[in-house]
Amino acid sequence: MSRIDELIAEHCPGGVEHRPLGAVGEFIRGNGLQKKDLFDEGFPAVHYGQIHTKYGVWTEETFSFTLPTIAAKLRHASYGDLLIATTSEDDEAVAKATAWLGNTDVVLSGDAYIYRHSLDPRYVAYFFQSDRFQDQKKRHVSGTKVRRISGSSLAKILVPVPPLEVQREIVRILxxxxxxxxxxxxxxxxxxxxxxxxxxxxxxxNTDGVSRALGEIFEMRAGTHVKASEISGDQLETHPYRCFGGNGVRGYVSGYNYDEDVAFIGRQGALCGNVHRAQGKVYATEHAVAVTPKSEVDMSWSFHKLTEMDLNQYKTKSAQPGLAVGRIKELVITLPEIKEQRRIVEILDKFDALVNDLSVGLPAELAARRQQYEYYRDKLLTFKELEVA
Incomplete structure (x- = not known):
């Protein structure tokens, strides 16, 4: 019998009370802090967007700070409080939370809540990640493009409240x-x-080769427009061809542009310079440049080379930055002989698999570890509910 089983048998053999989050704590809305108020030093500060991108289950330090004069006007979170981002563009990220374990107070922006509670801080932060929390949260999320949840809705979500000894053992394991x-x-x-x-x-x-413009080596063509309504999220019989945009596969369409080994370069906005590779019948949108070799050039070498070039640096400096096909064609590289290209590919493909292939190497091990963690997290946070007489 594991330690957690012993603790449950000792402290809550009949089950665990499930209580609304609002009954074991209060939700305090963040206020006033904007991105322009963030600095590299000063009073600890967290913007709601940083909860999505920079923080995990708990933190003792902030990445940003604000002026003490600004902090004095804002609501403060204290040790043990949960910092919750209440808006996102996707439902899964709504109510992402991190426990504040720093030795000072911290201030929080709007579109976020402070949850002040009587639970173990990391226990409740892990609960906010769990399937049990996510399932209850779904019915309270609202909004169209921006999805959000209110403090009053969060207060209705039921949380299992085992004794602190059990909470702390769960935290230790997780x-x-x-x-x-x-x-x-x-x-x-x-x-x-x-x-x-x-x-x-x-x-x-590599200097053993000839200097060539990309336009001499490759056929480069901008993709063509396809309506969003014509893109399917699934590979259906009526929409069997993969559709590539600037950020990779967007979905499937009924028609296709290319039937070959091809590389795609993202050419719009933040996606400029992204390089993807595809084989078979595929469709390229106007947000991608399709690249195929004109002569004896190894396609795997081409993919590695285009990726290494950091093509994003060549985008136009305008309100809507983009990559012009003509500009890419003018870029000059050293093209080694085909034998040397293939030697390089053999080395780089092994590295690429090690760091990017989800079926082998570190990515596979990390995916397995995450799956194991999620399984035990949800198992540990599931309790028989105490029957109240």
């Missing part, structure tokens, strides 16, 4: 899983940096 996941993420990031270093060395420092 912290162990989180630490192992963080270590794998750090190793994967180090491998990615190593991969990028070797890729640059092999592709940029």
């Amino acid at each position: 912290d162990t899983f989180s630490k192992m996941e963080a270590e794998l993420e750090a190793e994967l990031e180090a491998r990615k940096q190593q991969y990028e270093h070797y890729r640059a060395a092999l592709l940029s420092e």
